[in-house]
Amino acid sequence: MAKAWEDCFQPGEKLLWEGAPLPGVRGRAKIIGMALFGLPFLVIGGGLCIAGLVAVFGGQTLTEKGLGLFLTLFSLPFVGVGVFLVFGQWYVAAQSHRRIRYALSTRCAYVAKSWWTQTIESYPILPASSIGLEKGQSADSVWFHARDEKDSDGDRSTTRIGFEHIADGDSVYRLIRSIQMGTE
Incomplete structure (x- = not known):
């Protein structure tokens, strides 16, 4: 990421973790x-x-x-x-692993992508947020947001958003749980 994560933070917000997807072809x-x-x-x-x-x-x-x-x-x-x-x-x-960066602060999860343009999305970690840990053979994914979408036919689908294919999924999951409980 070209600039520091702290440039996106609100006053009092602190960086707890940052990472990126592990290299490899998925899908x-x-x-x-x-x-x-x-x-x-x-x-x-x-x-x-x-x-x-x-x-x-x-x-x-x-x-x-x-x-x-x-x-x-x-x-x-x-x-x-x-x-x-x-x-x-x-x-x-x-x-793709070179173009995606992740960060977790004391309040939000951040996903930065730099393809044609650079985008940064933030997802507040709330006590009611539904989170999940998906263990893989070589990498884990931590899910912290779900978005319900409706296509042109009226069919509904859910898109999960999270830190995908990271090495330290267990520790990131524990950090998010501590944010939810207010201990972080």
């Missing part, structure tokens, strides 16, 4: 599904691009060369989407 099933979806874009777009380039450089007439140029330019968005879906999302998933 492999979703990534593989999207890669399979993107494979036809890549194969067909790549084939059209190659066919267009062959026509541009091997065409006998100006019409063949023009059609080849059109075909090459037409195929580029499909190749781009295919490359991103098949390869790019692996890179984005592997780098």
Whole structure:
């Protein structure tokens, strides 16, 4: 994070913990599904691009060369989407731990993300807040906020917000519990 967490705090608020997700790719099933979806874009777009380039450089007439140029330019968005879906999302998933930072103060949980722009979200830790600890094999997640959402069809879903894939989930969970009880 470029600036200090304390710049976001209210008077009297103190930093108790800060961290980040552990490195690694998460959500492999979703990534593989999207890669399979993107494979036809890549194969067909790549084939059209190659066919267009062959026509541009091997065409006998100006019409063949023009059609080849059109075909090459037409195929580029499909190749781009295919490359991103098949390869790019692996890179984005592997780098996400570098773009997310977490902090816990005596009053709030903070989540900072820096992708295209930097955002900082704060979630007050209240006595009535529903919290949870999810133990994993190599990393834990501590949940401290749930948001009910409604989609365009009227279906409801709950999105959990928390410190995901951290190394010291037990100690962070205990800190949040102590904030709730007013002992921190």
